[in-house]
Amino acid sequence: MTLVLDNLRIARNDEIHLDNLSASFARGSLTTVLGRTLAGKTTLLRAIAGLQPIDSGKMERDGQEFGMLPAWQRDVAMVYQQFINYPHLTVFENVAFPLRKRRVPEADIRSRANAALSMVGLSNFAARRPSALSGGQQQRVALARALVRRADILLLDEPLVNLDYKLREQLREEFRGLLTSQSEGTVIYNTTEPAEAMMLADRIIVMHEGRILQTGAPADVFERPANVAVAGIxxxxxxxxxxxxxxxxxxxxxxxxxxxxxxxxxxxxxxxxxxxxxxxxxxxxxxxxxxxxxxxxxxxxxxxxxxxxxxxxxxxxxxxxxxxxxxxxxxxxxxxxxxxxxxxxxxxxxxxxxxxxxxx
CATH class of the missing domain: 2.40.50.140 (Nucleic acid-binding proteins)
Structure with a gap:
């Protein structure tokens, strides 16, 4: 079953952000959306998450209407460019926060939060505050908080863009394993970097000016760009x-x-x-x-x-x-x-x- 987007259109102040965009994302898939700044990538994720209303078009998840659901009913987790953590909470409590909001039993909270911290390599940092961590570690906290929810859809909006070059290279390698562990959900990862898009996913969507220019396996898109714009991107x-x-x-x-x-x-x-x-x-x-x-x-x-x-x-x-x-x-x-x-x-x-x- 899939998440299906059909002719999504979003325009604000005479600017088109999504131009009759259609795409599908299979359950258990990891798709990278590649495009330059202002291609419409963030708008696409916000529309899926329910944070951006659409002007026309529809969304379905597993054959059921999805686009009319409020954000809190969509079972979507999102990781942003800027890692967002609660400074007054420990690393453990940051990760456990979404489970506490859903009133998950305490034993399950501890089990799932510890498992998520182990997954991102932060088990030894559970008692620290985010301010005591490096930038890369703080981004891993944000990722663990998203992973712990076991959401149906995981959205990542250029999560490594604000980290230094060496740290980005290190986390790219780790992210492939972390994101494919979401085997039952759908993962969509935005990036402006071709190497990152090709390294992380089995499928790439190339976006430009609110439109999808090409979709395919990384090697196919690289070897056979559909047009001059894709060749540049x-x-x-x-x-x-x-x-x-x-x-x-x-x-x-x-x-x-x-x-x-x-x-x-x-x-x-x-x-x-x-x-x-x-x-x-x-x-x-x-x-x-x-x-x-x-x-x-x-x-x-x-x-x-x-x-x-x-x-x-x-x-x-x-x-x-x-x-x-x-x-x-x-x-x-x-x-x-x-x-x-x-x-x-x-x-x-x-x-x-x-x-x-x-x-x-």
Whole structure:
């Protein structure tokens, strides 16, 4: 049985937050909703939780009307970006709080709260106050409080976004096991980060401007983005998009670069296309290639991100290691035509051909 959303629409002050959105979430599933800020992800979770009224559409849970129920009857638990704990209560009492509100017997409260604390690795911190914990530990308290309810639906709205990079990496690995332990419920996890979305879930929903652009298994969405917008969202940094055309067995890019057509594109009809290439598949070279000038260089951990202006447009490179290149440095760029994605030149830029996958 599933949670079914049918044509949900929410608009406020002439701004559309959900645009006739339809989706389904199976019981026992873990779905990540991936999208940039203001894509409508938080509005979607708030609508499911009953915290945001909808203008039109309907929601059903296991075939029964769900959208008209008040929030307190929906059996939904939610974890927010900002961990919200009660500062005057101990860690144990923070976790036990929703059970006490439901007047669960004391023996069950102790058993379930201790089990939830053990699940998130905080058994030894039960007597502490939240202020004595690190940021990551406080977020685990908030997660334990949601898990202890054993709610039918668990919603997580970018719960790691305000933690530092190393802690996010650590908790991502832990969250996969913690969230799949909710095997009888439905888990929906919002994120802006493609790596997080692909790591945590067996299914991704890509959202943009209140609409769902694509739904599928992480590998399928990554290898076959439905359109240019999805290609930008599912890749971090976004895929570089270059305009050009196919003509007489050649790829002729705007800006004058001319390359032979690769095998996976050779059956496409002549005409204009948008070509996409991932940041990891563009290489800097000392001589030859596409001439470019570095406009921005950023070192992040053990990787370097280069923004390069070329005659084809701006390209973004993701390089292993630390590369010190000053703004204005001139470099050459090389990429393999076999790694190019082809998108339609107009409209949403629908995917026409993906590398290594043959006909769409």
């Amino acid at each position: 599912i890749n971090d940094p976004p895929m570089t998009i270059l305009s050009g055309r196919l003509d007489a067995g050649r790829m002729i890019f705007d800006g004058g670069v001319n390359l032979p057509v690769s095998q996976h594109l050779e059956k496409l009809p002549p005409g204009s296309y948008r070509f996409g290439i991932r940041a990891t598949e563009i290489e800097p070279i000392e001589t030859g290639g596409v001439a470019g000038r570095v406009t921005f260089s950023e070192v992040s951990g053990s990787e370097t991100f280069l923004h390069v202006e070329t005659s084809l447009g701006e390209a973004v490179l993701q390089l292993e290691g630390i590369h010190q290149l000053a703004n204005g440095s001139e470099i050459g760029l090389s990429f393999s035509p076999e790694r190019l994605f082809a998108f339609a030149p107009d409209g949403d830029g629908k995917l026409v051909r993906a590398p290594g996958r043959g006909e769409n």
